[in-house]
Amino acid sequence: MQFRNFKMVGYVVYGRGSFNQLDEIIAPHRKAGAPMVFLLDHYFQGKPLESRIPLRGNDVLLYADVTYEPKTTQVDRIASELKEAYGTVSGIIGIGGGSTMDLAKAVSLMMGNTGSSADYQGWDLVKQPGVYKVGIPTLSGTGAEVSRTTVLTGPTRKLGMNSDFTPFDQIVLDPELTKDAPKNQRFYTGMDCYIHCIESLEGTYLNEFSKSYGEKALQLCREVFLEEPHWTDECDDKLMMASYAGGMSIAYSQVGVAHAVSYGLSYLLGTKHGIGNCIVFDQLEEFYPAGVAEFKRMVAKDGYEIPKGICANLTDEQFDKMIDVSLGMKPLWENALGKNWEAQMTRSRLRALYEKL
Incomplete structure (x- = not known):
């Protein structure tokens, strides 16, 4: 049996107010003349969090436009501009939700690798380490803070840069940073965590390592x-740890049907990851009956309505593109359905599933 030699995040600091330690945490990693680059979710532009960023010397503050999920062209542009301006940088620090953290990981990798980030979409294609990178989530649920992937939409596919060089060197988990996030965004991102836990715990890749975290x-x-009123400090603390543990669970196993299908939605329609997973999971009773029933109770308790009919007017060509993207997520399908997944998840069956969304 081949065991995975799992690359984890180097350092973790957790606790309310821990963001205030960022300056001293990154200080030993500063190199003369090479700036620290802070990638801040554009949501925080002009907000109090921006003024708390410990800029020093020639440090760079960039606003990460995450209106849409990160694209390879966006990664390549940022990395190219930084190389041209500074040669190298001391580190990349991503502050925001999953998309911002994925963008930070990808830019870090491209500071140490040649070509386009699209060349590295896949499993273990990255051959050189990037620069020092720090992840600071301001939403809880994606698990991007601990994952070995950075999900990118490229010219032909939506696929991560999955490698041992991808995980952050340092993460700062400060639940205080999540308190002002829009309620619907907090819910959908939290549901991402719930969904990938169900997918991990019911997958064929399950083992005691991933099971304990999941x-x-x-x-x-x-x-x-289901049990507590939203959104209290205690809720924020718990959800941040759920995100970390859920991310650890899928890092040593995999996600499943909801994620595989939602990648197609995201590629074609630009559907955000959290809500895309909810739209798909809402229709997956045949794969995860107990999980979907519980998910519907959570949705009802919070008073949300999951969008329906988003694929109603698509052409055959558009369905085919989504199906191509989705079926490209081979490890996800194998985790969900086993080694013979291709015999089970035919193009016609997947088309019928997309038509329900």
Whole structure:
């Protein structure tokens, strides 16, 4: 049996107010003349968090436009501009939701690798380390803070740069940073965590390592979304740890049907990751009956309505593109359905699933 030699995040600091330690955390990694680059979710432009960023010397503050999920062209442009202006940088620090953290990981990798980030979309294609990178989530749920992937939409596919060089060197988990996020965004991102826990715990890749993290994350999600009033400090604390544990669970196993299908939606329609997973998961009773039933209770408790009919007017060509993107996520399908997944998930079956969305 081949065991995975799992690359984890180097350092983790957790706790309310821990963001205030960022200056001293990154200080040993500063190199003379090479700036630290802070990628800040554009949502925080002009808001109090921006003024708390410890800019020093020739440090660079960039606003990450995450209106749409990160594209390879966006990654390449930022990396190219930084190389041209500074040669190299001391590090990349991503402050925001999953898209901002993915963007930071990708830019870091491209500071140490040649060509386009599209060349590295796949598994273990990255051959050189990037520069020092730090992830600071301001939303809880994606698990991007601990994952070995950075999800990117490229010219032909939506696929991550999955490699041992991708995980952050340092993460700062400060639940205080999530308190002002829009309520619907917090919900959909939290549901991303719940969904990938269900996919991990019911997948064929499941093992005791991923199971232990997945079960804890699932328990915390249930406490937050079924048992407790929103949004209290305690809820924020629990959901941030659920995100971390859920990310650890899928890092040593995989996600499943909801994520594989939602990648197609995102590529074609630009559907945001959290809500895309919810749209798909809402229709997956045949794969995850108990999980979908519980998910619907969480949605009802919070008073949300999951969008329907988003694929109603698509052409055959558009359905084919989504199907191509989705079927390209081979490890996800194998985790969900086993080694013979291709015999089970035919193009016609997947087309019928997309037509329900």
